[in-house]
Amino acid sequence: MNDLSPFAAPHVRPLDPAKFRDPLITAGGEVRAEVAMTRLDTLWINTGTLCNLACRTCYIESSPRNDALVYISLAEAEAYLDEALTLGTREIGFTGGEPFMNPDMLAMLDAALARGFEVLVLTNAMRPMQRFEAQLLALKSDRLTLRVSLDHYSQPIHEAERGLGTWDKAIAGTKWLSDHGFRLAIAGRQLPGETLEDARAGYAALFEAEGLNVDSADPAALVLFPEMDATADVPEITEACWGILGKSPDSIMCASSRMVVKRKGEPRPVVAACTLIPYDPEFTMGETLAEASRPVRLNHPHCARFCVLGGASCSA
Known part of the structure; x- marks a missing residue:
């Protein structure tokens, strides 16, 4: 079966070792592109x-x-939440791993909402989330969105990625969120050879069949990630590429977001450039x-694959 993941593994590097x-400089001797931060719109916290x-x-x-990446604690997260407040950050995103594995997840979620942030949680909606249903109901807010990963609108392809028996559990958790009026989003994938229109139509049929309150036409409600082939060579992005591609560096994810991570064996969390490169x-x-x-x-293939050429972003 073909690799259906929208992401490359974090340690994969390009086929051309010169790249x-x-x-500062590409293999071709050109000035490498860089992205300046225009604002910290979204702060991601990796829960582990x-x-x-x-x-x-x-x-x-x-x-x-x-x-x-080990579990970040409530106290560590709150220090970044307080700093984000001073910077005018709009949104806090929680990602993992599975965020609801972290024992401080509900407290961190409460802390982010109490500070007035919009909050986005990426989850598989399975048992780790489902055991906190009562606490989640108490935290339900118009500023809280839970984005559930459904790798495809068909069970076989979803389970080829996530394992046998995962579909029904994920659908059950997703339906619970929808039935209880949570702001719900879905993260899915556009498969190789599949048009964007066909992908959205497939998810729309799933949402109707399962009674899920998700607008398949809304790119923030149904986030479809581009095809990502970890074995394919990608070009390096130079300063000249902005004009050639008709893209602004301000549109790239690292112009407006950062991610807090706590690496195993390190005494305190650090801030990584983006969600895709937590280890480098x-x-x-x-x-x-x-x-x-x-x-x-x-200076990473993900910069080209996912952001500049893929045109994708982890936030809405």
Whole structure:
């Protein structure tokens, strides 16, 4: 079966070893593009890489055993929430792993909402989330969105990625969120050879059949990630590419977001450039949000695959 994941594994590098070596200059001798931060619109907090699933091609390699990113604590998260308040940040995103594996997840969610942020939680809606149904109902808010990962609108393709028996459990959790009036979004994938229109139509049929209150035509409610082939070579992004592609660096994810991670064995959390590159020390921007506001040099294949050429973003 073809690799259906929208992400590449975090340690995969390009086929051409000459590429993505020098942070300033490309293999062709051109000035590498960089992205300046225009604002911190979204602050992501990685709750840890532990997950109840071991998906076949998880971009961050989450699993029941991978604790490369350890659980961040409430106190550590609150320090970043307070700093984000001073910077005018609009949205806090929680991702993992599975966020509801973290024992402080509900408290961190409450802390973010209490500070007035819009909050987005990425979840598989399975048992780790479902055990907190009563607490979630108490936190339900127009500022809280739960985005559930459904890898496809068909059970076989979803389970090829996430494992046998995962479909019914994910659908049950998703239906519970919808039935109880939560703001609900779905993260899915547009498969190779599938048009965007066909993908949205497939999800629309699923939403109608299951009674899910999700607008398949709304790109913030149904987020479809582009095809990502980890084995395919990708071009390096130069300063000239902005004009050639007709793109603004302000449209790239790292112009308006950062992610807090706590790496195993390190004494405190740090701020990474984006959600896709949590392990690479070159993309560690600092320990505080202020330090992390410096420009990001696009010296990683994900910068081309996902953001510049893929046109995708983890936030809505």
